Amino acid sequence: MTQVNTPLLVTKGLTKRFGGLVAIDDVNLTVSQGQLHCLIGPNGAGKSTFFKCLTGQFKPSSGTVTLEGQQAQGLQTQEIVRRGVGIKTQTPSLFDGLSVHENISLSALRSQSRAQAADTLEEMLSMFQITHLVRREVGQLAHGQRQLVELAIVLAAKPKLVLLDEPAAGMTGDDRVRLTQILRDLARRTTFIVVEHDMQFIGDIATNVTVFNRGRVFAEGSFAEIMARSDVQEIYLGKEVDVAA
Template sequence: MTGQEEFILQTRGLTMRFGGVTAVDGVDFQLKPGELRCLLGPNGAGKSTFFKCLTGQLRPSQGEIRFEGRPITGWNTHDIVRQGVGIKTQVPNVFDDVTAFENVWLAAKRRHRSSEAGDVAEHHLKKCGILHLADVRVGIMSHGQRQLVELAMVLAGEPRLILLDEPAAGATGQERERLAEIVLAAKQDAAIIVVEHDMAFIRKIANYVTVFNRGAVFREAMLDDILADKEVQEIYLGKKSHAAA
């Protein structure tokens, strides 16, 4: 691949305005195939709004988003998913009235015949460490368990790009460990973007990170360099950088 196509995801001048407020301000961003990138920044930095533009939850005011060289700016979430993008939002998007197996089976059925979807669902439930919950109705599960069910659903769709918004939110220490293992394993088959506040989780998965501030990309560097950057500490990490050590 050459030019734009060397990036699985690319934005140019991406901007999102709400009235007179510019939440995302001319962001240029590139992600290579197979890369895992964490997006960091203080509350109001623009990273979540940027994520919502990528996932079709918001239509950008201007700029361009390209997936595998193809423009997807302003597409709705359903059409973006159909192109091969797996999306996990902050609030688990699951069917509460059916079992974990049925949730993941429905996701697998989008790309596999019904006769194969069961095996695919079982594989991803096992991969996410929740095969023992296969016959449990999702509505009675803990928040962390529901997060894992949705992650299994995302993986069952066999996406080439995975977008995760605060996957570790509400997770216990053990669930966080499992999530980190799953995300790192998923990197073998897909590029991944993770928006996250949990520094303990970030330390387990992050390599190269992008820091947002005031709607723009403030810094991009290796995680260790970001943690040692005094300007980044001032705008975001502060004492958290030491507490997470």
């Protein structure tokens, strides 16, 4: 996979406090174009808080976030999306009373003509292998199918950067394999930041891994480099490795 080392997202000194609790502390992170960058660490390490600062759900207490060199910290979620960022939270956010066709088309139409949106719909249906679901109401779908449809909705907007919070959660079998292949294929032209607990899934997709602990960045590197470190294995991943294996 060819990567272009152009910073797409950079955080410097990013900190979030809740009263006397420091949830994330002086986080410096650079994500370049073409990366599939996974954020891992034990529960309470600060991953979710960091993700919410990136997505506009939380306003950082201090520090900066830049997207393609432009300041982004403190922006509302919709403003971040308008800058070309796709966001998928852990809980699927879908219009349950509408069909798969309608959900994906509405996303595409926000930035594309009707003809372009129609082409995007067909592209998403084919990519996610969900053409057979196109007329189904989203509220009638199984959990794994809903996860795939929501990712299709996010990608239908043609984002430059996609932020995913536990995209494999609750997936089994074919849906998980399909998601892995889709992310690998898309990473050739789209940049991803993924918060995930499933170590096997991370090993299948990650080009870069950042380990969080106690609100700070503890380690960074490739998946192989991270897994080779005894301090990461013993202190920060521990039983998660065994559970996911």
